[in-house]
Amino acid sequence: MQIEEMVGQQLIQHQLSITSAESLTAGLFVSQLANVSGISAVLPGAFVTYSAAAKHQLVGVPNDLIENYGVVSEQVALAMASGAQAALNTDFAVSFTGVAGPDALEGHPAGTVFIGLVGPQQYAKVIKVGLTGDRSAVRQQSVTQGMQMVLDALADLKISD
Structure with a gap:
């Protein structure tokens, strides 16, 4: 079973909604x-x-977050997830911001990715990962990491099977 199938089935089974705010993944997660x-x-x-x-x-x-920390940052990843969750009133929201490559951005090398996740019970987590490969590989690995974060959150919140 693919990871997105596991995530989707868990969310459907427990009637938990999700959205995403995606930058470098450009909608690949959703x-x-x-x-x-x-x-x-x-x-x-x-x-x-x-x-x-x-x-x-x-x-x-907030523009000041972007100005102070850059778009490739933990702070912006968390704000993206929180904003998406609020905009669509979902239980979970995941965000992706980073550098797919091949060039660096804001001093971050290609493959630097921040993934944010917010959920019920004030759940909030951001991870920073350093991924390798071409743009496509970095984007796909980011999505897989995001899917795993959702599964982990469901377990942490004692929601999963």
Whole structure:
């Protein structure tokens, strides 16, 4: 079973909604989750926030956070997830911001990715990962890490099977 199938089935079974705010993954997370039959019951929509302006306009990331920390940061990843969760009133929201490559961004080498996750019971977590490979590989590895974060959160919150 693919990881997105496990995530989707858990969310559907427990009637927990999810959204995403994606930058470097450009909707890949939600696209893979949408492959799960019945996911529309818990996936109301998602955001692709590629630019700093879109992060602010669509999910409310404060401009001062972007100016002070850069778009590739723990602070912006958390704000993206929190903003997406608030915008669609979901139980969970995951965010992806980083450098797919091949060039560095804001002093961060290609493969630097911050993944944020917020959920019920004030659950909030951000991880920083250093991934390798070309743009496609970095994006896919980011999505897989995000899926695993959701599974881990379900276990941490004692929601999973």
